[in-house]
Amino acid sequence: MKNFILNLLRYPKFLAIITGGVLSIVIAPIIPLFKSPVTAIAMLTALISGFIGVSLVLRAMLGLDIA
Numbered sequence: 001m002k003n004f005i006l007n008l009l010r011y012p013k014f015l016a017i018i019t020g021g022v023l024s025i026v027i028a029p030i031i032p033l034f035k036s037p038v039t040a041i042a043m044l045t046a047l048i049s050g051f052i053g054v055s056l057v058l059r060a061m062l063g064l065d066i067a
Contacts, residue, residue: 033039058064 030043033043
């Protein structure tokens with residue numbers, strides 16, 4: 001039973017490591033785009049637009065009212 005508990009305690013650590021690796025792979029190519037002001041503005045606009053789009057889709061899917 002002790003081995004079973006120890007195995008269960010390893011999963012959150014594994015999840016954190018995998019999530020961190022995926023985030024670093026996704027974010028690494030985006031960081032150089034923030035060095036130029038033009039691409040930084042474009043990236044910020046894209047990120048804000050993406051967030052708004054996802055939130056609107058989720059509100060529509062879940063049937064939430066804005067007002």
